[in-house]
Amino acid sequence: MQAMNRARILIVDDQPNLRWMVKTNLARHGFDVVEAADGEEALRKVASESPDLLVLDVMMPRMDGFAVLEQLQQVPGTRDIPVIFLTAKASERDRIHGLALGAHDYISKPFSLQELYLRVARLLEVRAQIERLVEFGQRDAATGLSNRQAFEMKLREMWADSDSTFSLIFITLQHLDHVTTSEGLDRLDEVLAIAADSLKRVAPKDGQAFWVGGNHAALLVPWPRERAGKLTEAVTKAIAEAVIAAGLDETIEVASGLAERVPGETLDDFIRRATSRDYEGDGDIVEDAQVIPIGPWVMTDSLDDEAKPEDS
Secondary structure, eight states: OOOGGGOEEEEEOSOHHHHHHHHHHHHHTTOEEEEESSHHHHHHHHHHHOOSEEEEESSOSSSOHHHHHHHHHTSTTTTTSOEEEEESOOOHHHHHHHHHHTOOEEEESSOOHHHHHHHHHHHHHHHHHHHHHHHHHTBOTTTOSBOHHHHHHHHHHHHHOTTOOOEEEEEEEEOTHHHHHHHOHHHHHHHHHHHHHHHHHHSOTTOEEEEEETTEEEEEESSOHHHHHHHHHHHHHHHHHHHHHTTOOTTOEEEEEEEEOOTTOOHHHHHHHHTOOOOOTTTOOBTTTTBOOOOOEEOOSOTTSOOOBOOO
């Protein structure tokens, strides 16, 4: 959602004068306001404008406000948009019906423009607080990356698009127990932060990085396996070199796996392939598993020697 004073409000009403008054008032408070004259236009504007809040009239031609809200509630991307109903109806039955459908607030015509502004501002602030809590709950504290919950949500979202092409790069920092034993938990957090910073630096703009728990990271990219293989090597090497440069425990290893989605497999099988450690040769593709192993990259004493995959 945009900052509250730049939030986008969609005002839906079949009366042009009312739309003009509401738009003018909310624009004075810094909001970006778009208009729709009926329910069908409202649904099109929701799709094209991505509003942060709807001010929605109940009684309109072609499609009333109740029908609009029912449509919004059926789509995951729009069901959480706050809705304030405008209505000339003051019956308790209508208010209960609207709230049961998912409306967040009700205001009866005629109404005070200042009251409408305050209701809009309050709902946007509540939504912003909820989004901050959700983001906090999906953030790994040690690394600042999105956590396992966020990873699983994103992966399932991508998986639901059966026509999409994407790859999963899975990174594991091995032998971190030596860091914990010899240098303590603060040093371990430093290792994780260094690895996460390296991952963020190398990750492409169309990819998303995650810390999925413990010593494991993941990177989702909308790329085929061949292209993602080069990225896997770059990510693995970047993390290894950053850990070396920080003067950390030489026993740390960075291992990686890669899998591209293939038709007919299950999500569990896809994840299993990406997290496989069945290395063959010096980094060749394991054809039957369709995994490109890059590593493990062994930490060396000097950055002068390029880290290379160990022989099996």
